[in-house]
Amino acid sequence: MNVTLAILIGVMVAVASYLLLHRTLTRIALGVGLLGNAINLLLLVAGGPAGSPPFVAEGQLPADAADPLPQAFALTSVVIGFALTAFLLALAWRGWTIDGDDDVEDDLEDRRLAEAPAAPDPASSPEDAP
Secondary structure, eight states: HHHHHHHHHHHHHHHHHHHHHHSBBBHHHHHHHHHHHHHHHHHHHOSSSSOSSSSSSSTOOOGGGGHHHHHHHHHHHHHHHHHHHHHHHHHHHHHHHSSSSSSSOHHHHHHHHHHHHHOOOOSOOGGGGG
């Protein structure tokens, strides 16, 4: 694998991870798209150099044929990434039309549980206390 492509894939994954950690759905959708592109590039680079078509004809060695599996994985990844990005953008649009922003807010039940006092551990009994 080319060192330049390895660095490019690493930078793309790092930027995508940074975008995924934000609370706005638009940045999360951009991070998912960038991560999908980085993974597709990784799959195609890991597939090796381009060879002859994956169909073995008479007189052709099977070792000379290109591996079609990385291309199939990349195509599947493109379809899944497109569907996920479309879903996230639909969520961002709905949040924008309802609230005027696309921030992901904390759930009210999560806030209530975080503010509640810690319950005593049922495994420890009062007789164990010094």
